Amino acid sequence: MKHYELAVKFYKEKGPRHDKSLWTIRQKRDKAIKEVPEWESLRVQASEIKDYVIENLQDLVDEFIKNAKNAGIEVVFAKDAQEHNQTVLKYLKEINAKKVVKSKSMLTEECGLNEFLEKNGIEVIDTDLGERIVQLRGEKPSHIVLPAIHTTKEDVAEILGEENTDPTYLTHKMRELLRKEFLSADAGLSGANFLVADKGWAVVCTNEGNADLGAVLPPLHIISVGVEKLVPNMNDLGVFLRMLARNATGQKITTYTSIFGKKENGKRVIVLVDNGRFERLNSEFKETLKCIRCSACLTTCPVFRRSGGHAYRYVIPGPIGSLLAPLSDKEKYKDLPFACTLCSSCEMVCPVKIPFSKQLVKMREYVTKENIALKLAEKSMHHPQAFKLFSTILRLTPKPVLKTALKEWSRYKALPKIPKKRFISL
Amino acid sequence: MKIALHVPCYINELNPEIARKTLLILRHFGLNVSVPKNQTCCGQPFINSGQPTTLPEQFNEIFKDYEYIVSPSSSCTSTIRSQELEVSKKMYELCEFLHDILQVRDIAKNYPKKIALHNSCHSIRHLLEGAPSELNIPYFNKVKKVLGGEIVEAKRDECCGFGGVFSVKEGFISYVMGRSKLDDLISTGGEVITGVDFSCLMHLKGIAEKDGDDIEIKHISEIIYESIFGEEK
Numbered sequence: 001m002k003h004y005e006l007a008v009k010f011y012k013e014k015g016p017r018h019d020k021s022l023w024t025i026r027q028k029r030d031k032a033i034k035e036v037p038e039w040e041s042l043r044v045q046a047s048e049i050k051d052y053v054i055e056n057l058q059d060l061v062d063e064f065i066k067n068a069k070n071a072g073i074e075v076v077f078a079k080d081a082q083e084h085n086q087t088v089l090k091y092l093k094e095i096n097a098k099k100v101v102k103s104k105s106m107l108t109e110e111c112g113l114n115e116f117l118e119k120n121g122i123e124v125i126d127t128d129l130g131e132r133i134v135q136l137r138g139e140k141p142s143h144i145v146l147p148a149i150h151t152t153k154e155d156v157a158e159i160l161g162e163e164n165t166d167p168t169y170l171t172h173k174m175r176e177l178l179r180k181e182f183l184s185a186d187a188g189l190s191g192a193n194f195l196v197a198d199k200g201w202a203v204v205c206t207n208e209g210n211a212d213l214g215a216v217l218p219p220l221h222i223i224s225v226g227v228e229k230l231v232p233n234m235n236d237l238g239v240f241l242r243m244l245a246r247n248a249t250g251q252k253i254t255t256y257t258s259i260f261g262k263k264e265n266g267k268r269v270i271v272l273v274d275n276g277r278f279e280r281l282n283s284e285f286k287e288t289l290k291c292i293r294c295s296a297c298l299t300t301c302p303v304f305r306r307s308g309g310h311a312y313r314y315v316i317p318g319p320i321g322s323l324l325a326p327l328s329d330k331e332k333y334k335d336l337p338f339a340c341t342l343c344s345s346c347e348m349v350c351p352v353k354i355p356f357s358k359q360l361v362k363m364r365e366y367v368t369k370e371n372i373a374l375k376l377a378e379k380s381m382h383h384p385q386a387f388k389l390f391s392t393i394l395r396l397t398p399k400p401v402l403k404t405a406l407k408e409w410s411r412y413k414a415l416p417k418i419p420k421k422r423f424i425s426l
Numbered sequence: 427m428k429i430a431l432h433v434p435c436y437i438n439e440l441n442p443e444i445a446r447k448t449l450l451i452l453r454h455f456g457l458n459v460s461v462p463k464n465q466t467c468c469g470q471p472f473i474n475s476g477q478p479t480t481l482p483e484q485f486n487e488i489f490k491d492y493e494y495i496v497s498p499s500s501s502c503t504s505t506i507r508s509q510e511l512e513v514s515k516k517m518y519e520l521c522e523f524l525h526d527i528l529q530v531r532d533i534a535k536n537y538p539k540k541i542a543l544h545n546s547c548h549s550i551r552h553l554l555e556g557a558p559s560e561l562n563i564p565y566f567n568k569v570k571k572v573l574g575g576e577i578v579e580a581k582r583d584e585c586c587g588f589g590g591v592f593s594v595k596e597g598f599i600s601y602v603m604g605r606s607k608l609d610d611l612i613s614t615g616g617e618v619i620t621g622v623d624f625s626c627l628m629h630l631k632g633i634a635e636k637d638g639d640d641i642e643i644k645h646i647s648e649i650i651y652e653s654i655f656g657e658e659k
Contacts, residue, residue, distance in 0.1 A: 003596070004596045004597075004598070004599070008598045008599070011598070011599065011602060019606075030559055034562050036562070040562050300560065302584045302603055303592075303599060303603075306599050306602055335595075337476070338591060338592065338595050338596075339592075339596065340592065341547070341585045341587060341588065341589025341592045341600075341603075342474065342547075342589060342592075343551060343584070343585035343589070344551040344552060345547070345551065345560060345585070347551070348551055348558050348560035358508070361473060361474065361476075363476075364474070364475065364476030365477075365478070366476075367476065368475070368476030368477065371475070374475055374477045375477065377472075378469075378472050378477065378479050381435070381466040381467045381481055382480075382481070382484060384463065384464050384465075384466055387466045406594070408593070408594050409594060409597065412598065412600070412633065413604070413629065413635070413636050414632045414635035414636045416441075416628050416632065418439070418440060419441070419442060419443075422439060422442050423433055423438050423443075423445040423446055424433055424438055424445075424461065424463060424465070
C-alpha cells in the first residue's frame, strides 16, 4: 500500500489524537528553544560543523578509529548492513551469547539486526519503553524518538495482559519485566548519538538509562553507529548536546547523557557502518548526512502528524525518511517525496539546517519519470498562444468530465468556478 | 520605477479579478506598471511534480528588464526567488512590495469587517514575510503591518494542506488539514478570511463550500482594493 492509503486508514483510527499529542510536543519544543537566546546562531554553528564533517568524513573516520583503539575500544568498519550484522553476530558467538539487551538504535533497524539475530538463535530484548512496546506488538517504531507514539495506554495494557490502564502502573510493570532481562543478558547492544573523533569516545543519549544498564551490566557492549555521527571534538559535541533533546521534546538535555570510552569490566566494540553513506557524499542528497536524528522534522510535519509513521513504510519516516527511503529503494518509496506539501516547517526546526524543501523537490525529480501530459503542458506554456488554446479546451470541457479528472479534488471540496474572461487574453 | 505585474497563470485562469485589483492598487500609488502579454507560468507546478522545466529561464527573459516584478502570489515569488536568475532578487509578493519598497502601513485600518489572516507557508516560511513559530526570532508580520487594525491569526501557523500536487495525490489528508485550518480560522471570530496566496484560499473555499461553512474568503488584493476604492457593487 502507498502512503496515502495507509495515511487515510491511520487518520480514521487515530489521526486526531496523534496530531494533538505531537503538536503538544512541538509547542514544548518551541517554548524550550526560546529559552536559548542564541538558538538561531547555534543552528548556524551546528550546520557548519556538520558541513565540515561531511567534507572531511574519511579523515575523521581514520582519526576516530585510531583514537578509539588508543582508548581501549575495538573498532570494526562495516561496509554494509550484512557486514554489520555478521560482525555483531561474530562478537556475540565468541562469548556464546543467548540473550542481548538492546537500546534504541535506528541504525540496527536499518540493518534489520533484530530479525537477523533471532534467526541465528539469539534473543533480542528491546529495552527502551516505547521500543519494547512496539517489539511486543510485532511492529516497527513509528517515530524515531517516540517509537510508540501511535499506541494508546489501552494498547499497552493489552500487550501486557493487564486490565489496569494507568500509565504509571504500566510503566512500573514494564520496568519490573525489563529489570530481569538486564540482569540475565549476556551482552548489551546500543546505538550512539555522537562519536568524538579526537577522543575516540561514543556518546549515548537516552531518557530511561536503559542504554547505560546495557552498557555496564553485561560483559560485552556493542555499539552500532553510522559514520555520519562523527563530530570533530568535545566543543562541537557541546553544541549538539545543547540542541538535541531541546529540539526533539523540549527537554533541556536528555536525562542520561553518557560518554563511553574503555569498558572497565569487559569488552566494548564499535561497529562503524557505511551502508551507502560514503556513496551519498557524492550525490545531490549529501546534505541528508547532516541529520542528527533529533526527530523534530517528524513531529512538526503536518502530514506526518496526521498520517502516522507507519504510512511511510520505511525505518525512518517523516520528512527526513522521505529523503532517505528512496535512496535505499527508488521504486518502492517513490510516493514518499510527494507525501509533503513543501510547507518547510521541517526546514525551520532542523538544527543542522538541512534544506528540506530543495532536497524534497530534487527527490521528486529523482523518483519521477517524464510524464507526457505534463511535458505537453510545459511546452504549451512556452508559447502564450498555445497556452491559451490549452486553457480554452479546458474551459470547454464539460463539468462532469472535469470532475472525474479531478476526482481527488472534487471528492473533498467544491471545484472553483471558472470565469468567462481571463485577465491577460490575447 | 519600471515595474512589471506578474499574473500567476492560475489567477489568470481562475480569478482574473485578483490581477486586475493588484494592478489598480499599484497604479493607485502612482507607479508605472506594465503587464507583459507574453507571460504564462513561472514553472512551479512542474518543479513540484518532479518534471524538468525551463519555464523559470523563460520567466527571466520576459521580466529581466524591469526594476521590480510584483506578484499577487507568494508561492510563485518563492519559486523564482529560489532559482539563480537575474530576476530572483527583483521579484516581490504584493504585500512584501507594499511593506518593503513603498512602506505602506495601516491601509485596511478602517476595513468594516474583522479580518482573519491565513499566513501561508510560502509567505512566512519561504519569503519570511512574518516570523514562523518554529524560529527563535522576534514576532513580526509584514502583511499585518500593511493592513493595520485588528487582524486575528490562527492558533497554529501550520500548512492549510493544499500543496498543489499534494492535494491531488493525497486528497483526504489535504482535506483534513484544510478542515482544521478552517476551524482554527473561524474560531478566531474573524468575519473574512484572507491571505496572500489564492491557492490556499481556493482550497479553503472549496472545503467551506462543500461542508457548508458560512464564511467569507477573499484574497488580500481584494481587501486592499476595497480599502482604497470601496467595495464594488
